[in-house]
Amino acid sequence: MTTPPDAAIPAPPAMATAGVTIGHLALQGLARRRDRPAFVQDGRAWSRAAIADAILSMARALRTLGLRPGEGVSALVANRPEAFVLRTAAQLVGCRYTALNLMAGPEDLAHILQDAEIRLLAHDPDQAGRAHAAAEAAGCPLVLSLGGGEGRRRDLLEAAAHESADPFPPLAREFDLGQLSFTGGTTGRPKGVMLPHRSLVQCAMMMLAEYDWPAAPRMLLATPMSHAAGSMVVPTLLKGGTVHVLSRFEPERFIEAVERDGANCAFGVPTMIRALLAAPGLGRARMRSMETFIYGASPIAPATLLEAMERIGPCFMQLYGQTEAPNTICCLRRADHDPARPDLLSSCGLPMAGVSVRLLDEAGNDVPEGEPGELCVQGRLVMDGYWKRPAETAEALRGGWLHTGDVARRDADGYLHIVDRRKDMIISGGFNVYPREVEDALATHPEVAASAVIGVPDAHWGEAVAAFVVPRAGCAPSPEALAEHVAARKGKVQAPKRVVFVDALPTTPVGKVDKKALRAPHWGEGRQVG
Template structure:
């Protein structure tokens, strides 16, 4: 019998373009995007817009190889991001809250030759980049024409074609995600088709979605806001796009559109429940709040559950292993168990996870160790940084930099970032554990703990705290609280009261900025 002809493509797994094409080629008249101005976008319209935009980008001469996108939340952004991938162009996102020097660094590091920008908000930035970034060969505007021609006007010259992605391998780079740069210059994280497909698969299989998905996007669509778009499309859901995050506007949108799911970072949730107008709006339609990206103090998470109900679902990951290394499901949020509320859940079955010491030996349950990950979710490495790549992937594991403790039933509890661990007088102090104790005081809304240089102890523990304006508490009281709960070593030596803790562009407490302020 003749052996069957076997080709490399016969057994190739799906690419991210395959998932998007599949999602937009059924029930094409269903609404997939809802805008605050009342306009809707159907699956057919989104599919055709992606097709026409991709033809625009592919027709540019010389054809761009790398693109950067900077935009506020607007309906064209999901189409633009997907169109670049369908055109075979590797894309990266510039954060809307970034600075011009940050953008110049990314453009040079990623060898970007195409800038796609929101002309209604970033025409001035585009003009500066045209003068200062000679590597850029093409400028395309979303909205009105300016430094670059309008993508919508250019798209009028093309008819929609079937959505077929360019030939690619699962390990080929699809996008570049830049780290926050908290320990130096941002690193370009090489995200492959395999990584994006695996992240979507985990969202489809492990995340708890409502039966009817009306998902509110209030995070930047160029970043976390669009991270769940493919999964929502595959599940037949719709997204309501908010211009950005503003507590009252978000609560109004939840009430108006009967939103069933939303993705937020903890600081967003706290801004809602602490807002003086919380309680004026009907938020009962919410079935799930997906949250992650930074620590959520257990005491404040308990407050949120009491105010919004058992709707919280946590995902833990990082750009090097996006979205879901582990998950904590809604029913696993035990409101009377502070250790459980401080947990980031249990690993998903699509990853191999181990807690290791500095010699890469597994630690025992109850002992702190670095979270290390293997599996198809991982990045390919850091762009143009072989030494950093080798360090991050040493021994065949992704070293996340997060220190955690595993309980006997498998739940992971992150106690600190390795770089944030404070060494005072030879003792290790985990900032997260001190922050969690401070957050138990009813007057404390937010807390961040850092180590500052000390000539005698090497470092001392310092806390910055935001309090409830209606309550009072002294630094001495809070120091005594930590001393009682955790001992004298972990008790802060000083506490500063602030109106707000500085945040990074991704909404995380910016400890790099705090160290710069207080290191002296």
């Protein structure tokens, strides 16, 4: 394929203070320790040179397709190295990248594509039907398979194979949007979080500075690289390490991968830790290579951590962040996972170098030590705002600080402890679930009169989605039917795992549904996982 003149990679103007982008960092990582593979999956290794060439030729393919700086590229793909290639290529040519959750329902897929103004959607071959349906509903003009397609016009990997892999300067600048990540809200549809390159670079640099990395990381990723796991790739490459990829998490496959590949670090969510502890094949000898298991994204019981430290090893390190300030607000390091200090196991750690953290009351004043306040963050890590939502941006960034919605207290040693969330968001198995969306889906069922959705403690999921449902008169829907109804519209993650039928929902004096009353029997005074 001949690159037309208008698709040629232009040379950016010389700017000594322009700063680096996440594409810069990726290519720098791939240029280090070229004797080590960049990725390993299913017995196949991708060399660093092969991945770098794939990124550069993919970038040119995007230009040939007509993609320009500032336009949106999205992907509906499973865990595999090609997803990293596409994301980095898009960011190199100045596009903003939006990953999609394979478990998302059709309505959310179409909404995100439309709201983000996605110009190109790439998909796994087995996701062709869903991808084309969502793109058609959203008006997304370019839909290509990421492998397995028929010819260059339908297969993005095939198109890239006909392009040059010669180096070129990245087109993006540090204040350009590198990523538009969608997160839900307590009301309405998922909203886009605008992350410029400065945020993505800051996240990577803070991870390099503060995380407990092995000297030569062999990072095992089994959770979607479309989420927090994806941010582990560039730091691993910069440390001269290799990323070992599992297409999905299964406890025995995970244990086998650690044992076979000598994986010495991993990223996961508490649900994974609980599943590993329940696996018949778990043995400390099989996990002996594991030096650092990084976990985060949802609550975990201290008792579970103690058991994991005993049966897997003293390898655990916690991260705390959110989409609006990814992965690096606080860190509870391996040394802090001390059985002699059980109080620390309920902490999210110390604020990381590179951010300022304050705990504020409702009036915006700092709270005294030990008192709860909203955790607020400032620094280069913080998002630019919400995509096309100026009012919500102003609210979240009021006073020049990101208001996380999490309530925390600070102990005498400076460690932060999350005690509640101001919003109703549920974190189930590491994924965000927003009650209003589940309630809206339940409201479309002909046998449901009203519902209220909360998160309740769950030994496996951290929090389980629980729906309190008032049936319509004369109706008796089954819990299974309601869960299937929500799954068909919103995806399996949002489907309630518990359904409780009630005659009426409790209300406050002003007539609002009293979710505090619904939570009380499950959470008591606090919101910690027991």
